[in-house]
Amino acid sequence: MKVLEIEHVTKKSGRRTLVGDMSFDIMQGDVCGFVGPNGAGKTTLIRMITGLIRPEEGRIRIEGFDVQRDRMKALGQVGAIVESPIFFPYMSGRDNLLNLVKLHANIPKEQRKARVDEVLNIVGLASRGQDKVKTYSLGMKQRLGIAQALLGNPKLIILDEPANGLDPMGIRELRNLILELNEKHGITFFVSSHLLDELQRICSRFVIIKEGRLVWQGTQEEWQHIAGSSSLEDHFVEMMTS
């Protein structure tokens, strides 16, 4: 079943095409890596998927709901970290989440606190939930970012450069968390990152873009097959420079 459908999506800034006629699908249960060099249009596409900006052409559907026409239903299926998650530093992690959970109409008032505690538990922040966000490490903020993405019981989580600024321990924690959420909760992930090695460890599929255009998409096995004896990193560099 298709969770995310990108159909001929185009976004321009003046004469410059940021994303051009892009089409691909993400299936339920996928952990999909979204790869491309700086300025390739990854964040622009993620902003369009999360309804922050509008495409000039094309359609984006989440669980069959059009993001532009049926925004509430479409975004009700999604949790996201777009760029870095920025919380109110003088509020505790729990209070930040309690504030955001009010914006999910699918969670009744009497269940909000329980839901917040549940997601804090899932991301391993239950013991630090009462602490102010300004005391959190970068890794903890990123986990809190995933916690806020989980609030509305999403079927799809979109992460934009989630490993940015994390140390190796933080990256490992994040990787384990994504895999656990995917396996135990069946959540589909769409993860943009520069860290190809890291994506290889968690992603079943890849979407590769360059200069706003789709270059290649397929499973990791298919990519390995066409890369032959080269590493995926070498093949990726080759694709980007050709």
Place this chain on the structure above:
Amino acid sequence: MMQLLQSDWQRMWKRKKTFVSMLIFVGIVVLDCLFLMMQNLGAFDNVSTVPLTAQNFSLFLLKEVSFFLVLIIGPILMIDSFNGEYHGGQLRLVLIRPISFMKLFAAKWINLAVIMAMFLVATFAIGELFGHLFKPSVDTVVFLNPDRSYSPAGAFMYCLESYGLFMLIILAQLSLTGLICTVMPSPIICYLGWVGVALGTVYVSDTFSFLMFGMSAIFQWMAGSYTHALLMPVFVCMVLGFACTMLWWNRRNWVK
């Protein structure tokens, strides 16, 4: 909608500027009260004065604090709610939720209107309290128009009506500042933009001078000597500013 209002209200009170603005405002009101307590006359303008009494004290207190409300506190709270949260990045976590942009704007506008109304109610209450504690009560009160005199109850209603008119001017200001905040990129440019608009209207047309000299317009309106329309321009600014901003919010790209 109620959930949006609650969420935004909570975020508003977690921002430092809201608390700082409130503290500054309380300080200004108290200082103005002390200043007025030392005066025997209340001045409507450079020429017209009346004895300062318990019955008109709150009106002259509003005159003293109106400048801060319209030119400093109102715009600062508005800019912080609209631009500050957007540029700080916190608003992004709200915008990616399944909510309507138009309702989010409406929630922010309503919350700011409520907080400004709270400031005005506090000013009125403090003014009445100080006036009755430290100024003499009189049986007959005269305001700007010397031909009209009021009983204490009539004077109370006169002051209340003046506060109501000032609230409408604040709502017009909120709508216009909201539009400027949506169009202008940074909080500082926004603030300068609002000051520019408020000052500019004085030179463009006297009809819109209430944005800069609200109390002067209210004094004359209540005295029956205001030569321009007041309510219509106020409502035009309020409704047009609100509608344009709402439409813009629904169409804009949230790229920050």
